[in-house]
Amino acid sequence: MPHAAPSLRELEHHDAFLARHIGPNEAEIARMLEVVGQPSLDALTDAIVPASIRLDAPLDLPAPLDEHEALARIRALANRNKIFRSFIGQGYYGTRTPNVVLRNILENPAWYTAYTPYQAEISQGRMEALINFQTMVADLTGMDIANASLLDEATAAAEAMTLAKRAAKSKSDTFFVSERVHPQTLEVLRTRAAGLGIALQVGPDEDAAQADSFGVLLQYPDTYGRVRDHAGLAEAVHARGALLAVSADLLALALIEAPGAWGADIVVGNSQRFGVPFGFGGPHAAFLACRDAFKRSMPGRLIGVSVDSQGQPAYRLTLQTREQHIRREKATSNICTAQVLLAVMAGMYAVYHGPEGLKRIAARTHRLTALLAAALRGAGVAVGEDFFDTLHVTGIDAGAIHARAREAGINLRAIDDESVGISLDETATRDDVIALAGLFGAAIDDLDALDAATPDALPAALRRRTPYLQHPVFNTYHSEHELLRYMRALADKDLALDRTMIPLGSCTMKLNATAEMIPITWPEFANIHPLAPADQxxxxxxxxxxxxxxxxxxxxxxxxxxxxxxxxxxxxxxxxxxxxxxxxxxxxxxxxxxxxxxxxxxxxxxxxxxxxxxxxxxxxxxxxxxxxxxxxxxxxxxxxxxxxxxxxxxxxxxxxxxxxxxxxxxxxxxxxxxxxxxxxxxxxxxxxxxxxxxxxxxxxxxxxxxxxxxxxxxxxxxxxxxxxxxxxxxxxxxxxxPAGEGARRADGGERPxxxxxxxxxxxxxxxxxxxxxxxxxxxxGAAGLKRATQVALLNANYVAKRLAPHYPTLYTGRSGLVAHECILDLRPLKDATGISAEDVAKRLIDFGFHAPTLSFPVAGTLMVEPTESESLAELDRFVEAMIQIREEIRAIEDGRLDREDNPLKHAPHTAAAVTASEWTRAYPRELAAFPLPSLKKQKYWPPVGRVDNVHGDKHVMCACIPIEAFKDEAAEA
Missing domain, CATH: 3.40.640.10 (Type I PLP-dependent aspartate aminotransferase-like (Major domain))
Structure with missing residues (x-):
């Protein structure tokens, strides 16, 4: 009898994305179900999920598409967006992402699949990148300390408001907001203030000096582009016991004086124009910088420098109890997320260009703006004074100008019927200036001649005098070759999903498929301004x-x-x-x-x-x-x-x-x-x-x-x-x-x-x-999503069952099963051997694993969530590591390993430690480095030993390590 050919449906099934996303194949699922004691995935689901909530019908979703079909479908959507030249500004600007950063950060799973750097030893690369970001922000703003990013400029301003409320001497409940802040910032401030009992007073900058408030927020340059000297205002605000917060433009700060130099206490803003595209509004890395006195009240994450077990410099999240959500109802914010990937991009932009490169980009942007202003004035058009990159053009028929601009493929900022805003940026060209001038009837016959005759438009008193970005990291990697190697060296220090499972309970870490990631860098999605008209x-x-x-x-x-x-x-x-x-x-x-x-x-x-x-x-x-x-x-x-x-x-x-x-x-x-x-x-x-x-x-x-x-x-x-x-x-x-320049908004801006x-x-x-x-x-599709859920349940229960003889699962539901995660109880081991859950977490690094969630929600436990994307081979690799660690703990119980001098207490082990000429531990080097034979084929070496958290909190340092520290390290070696 001839062999039956596979059916078309069978062949198509093997091309389905579902099989790429879910780790275990059919045979492996069957073996895992046998271990768990269930005949099928449906039976497992019925045994775990209460009947009172189980669905009795599939999700009403379209039939699934394969990767190529889905990409074609989303390409069609992308093509419906229209990419105009957007000079809208209002906090969002065109920028050029360095191609080396685009390919090796944004499109690199070593960076985008990593987790929050709570486990310091396997996060040294991204923490160095973040400390570069912090240093960049602190330098440009002239503040003592900066955090590792916030969500966006408007929410950063809201965090500045609450920081000022906590730290100011004034007992007022009023926060004064300049009417010249970006409109979206004011909107978010109103939302946030309402629940906190804070009254907003909105008005001209000059009124801030007399306002009875605990804090003041200014925009610098303001939303209409004006650059003003606020030193006198800062003195008046401080005299009342209030604090001054400033929302600043990082690129402008390459040319104009830092807010910290003229009296700001808190500076916030957006790093978007440092190489991060519009993206129709995000994600972009905001920042918050402040005076040193406020560091223990800062919202968000803060990367600091400590030392490891060998006394060498090591990065860590510092002042970790500041993580606001840990403080529960006593928290001052619910911040528990940052914009790390985008902060890394912005930091690398500064590393690549350096201080002189940033100054050139800023100077060119300002120069083009000054030339446009001169051309408009020459044609009798009124524009603002003292600007960096934004012109407020008044006394015009705005509707006619916008219509002309749209015909030319240009977007301008809508302000009112008689004025528009124009913001230039890094991507602006000579041709753009000529085209923009032409919209207003201003002809530029010779741009170079206009250039020679036109002065800059920055106030002389506010030209930048404070130095910035002097650390070697910002003055070394200016060739693509060197930056490429630097970024690769940082990535090699870390563990992300491209190298290992990250079995974090309650922090699902699953496949981020390449097909899903591809569209985000398409210009039709990346290069759309968030305020672009609806028809675009x-x-x-x-x-x-x-x-x-x-x-x-x-x-x-x-x-x-x-x-x-x-x-x-x-x-x-x-x-x-x-x-x-x-x-x-x-x-x-x-x-x-x-x-x-x-x-x-x-x-x-x-x-x-x-x-x-x-x-x-x-x-x-x-x-x-x-x-x-x-x-x-x-x-x-x-x-x-x-x-x-x-x-x-x-x-x-x-x-x-x-x-x-x-x-x-x-x-x-x-x-x-x-x-x-x-x-x-x-x-x-x-x-x-x-x-x-x-x-x-x-x-x-x-x-x-x-x-x-x-x-x-x-x-x-x-x-x-x-x-x-x-x-x-x-x-x-x-x-x-927004209201026209100089006009007041309604006090407090009450909503309907x-x-x-x-x-x-x-x-x-x-x-x-x-x-x-x-x-x-x-x-x-519907069936695929359900199967992903079922395999997530299966993977968690498989891990729990395999580890049951070695580590008890703290909580189970009916049938003795867990949901998608299991809590392993290590507390009895701590009582018997002194080995803590943290020791086990650190020892897992020697096996090449990111630890599960440590001591949450129960102290002394590890919470494991394997997700549906992990294969049986990877699950078994994790199980074998945990069993080997249990054997090491058992050796301590039996007296075969010393209670203090053992591989768990000294984990993780660096390559430098295990290859040093002298080995003084009571256990073999091989046990330290290669606790399982498989590790000799593929081994992750942590760049640092166990990081000293106490030292880091006692000696808070949150900027780039001085180069002398590395020189000393090299000399000692």
């Missing part, structure tokens, strides 16, 4: 609308906002919607938020930012919400109950059986249910929060929906809600035109009753990375 962004809008619909279908909600540019922002938006809904019903007094004691730290932090009062609900000994305590607390606070925040599956890694009952209890007492979407990777295609009684969730597109973590950002945290909350999602309407403002600077948040999640869902 039809492709973006179709993609955004489609992604919102698909996310709504996956979650069971009715509406989705993609504006929040982090999970924490999504939480904030969801709670704002709940508060606004209560207010719309005449119940604005409802302010109690019930939060289980096991919740993520961002939950209580977000609640307090919305003006809510946190009440903690107990958990039982199995890690579940104590339903009776919830019932009692809901009844006790019934008159003021606003919401319950719950994570599902729970932070303990189990599906709680009572979730429907929990929702019913809260609703019966007038509250709303907020479900944290951090663990959505265990739900897609299996259960929908919006169908079991939840009212709102944020999602983590950088977890469940495949946007890479980027070393600690970017992220996207959409807010999904039921229909009754939809009117209260963050505003995505175009910003209203019930309206919720912007939570991020751009209407659609980090729009340029949304194609990643769109591609993932389109390529997986």
């Amino acid at each position: 962004t039809e492709g973006y809008r179709e993609l955004i609308d489609g992604l919102e619909r698909m996310l709504a279908e996956c979650t069971g909600y009715d509406a989705v906002s993609l504006q929040p540019n982090s999970g924490a922002q999504g939480e904030f938006a969801g709670l704002l919607a709940i508060r606004a809904w209560h207010a719309s019903r005449g119940e604005s007094h409802r302010d109690v938020c019930l939060i289980p004691e096991s919740a993520h730290g961002t939950n209580p932090a977000s609640a307090q930012m919305c003006g809510m009062r946190v009440v903690v609900v107990k958990c039982d000994r199995d890690g579940n919400v104590d339903v009776e305590d919830l019932r009692a607390q809901a009844a006790k606070h019934a008159d003021r109950l606003a919401a319950l925040m719950i994570t599902y599956p729970s932070t303990h890694g189990v599906f709680e059986e009572a979730v429907v009952e929990i929702c019913e209890i809260v609703h019966a007492h007038g509250g709303q249910v907020y479900t944290d979407g951090a663990n959505m990777n265990a739900l897609v295609g299996v259960a929908k929060p919006g169908k079991w009684g939840s009212d709102v969730s944020h999602l983590n597109l950088h977890k469940t929906f495949c946007i890479p973590h980027g070393g600690g950002g970017p992220g996207v945290g959409p807010c999904a809600v039921k229909a009754h909350l939809a009117p209260f999602l963050p505003s995505s309407a175009p910003l209203p035109p 009753a019930g309206a919720v403002g912007m939570v991020s600077a751009a209407r659609f948040g980090s729009a340029s990375i949304l194609p990643i999640s769109w591609m993932y869902i389109v390529m997986m």
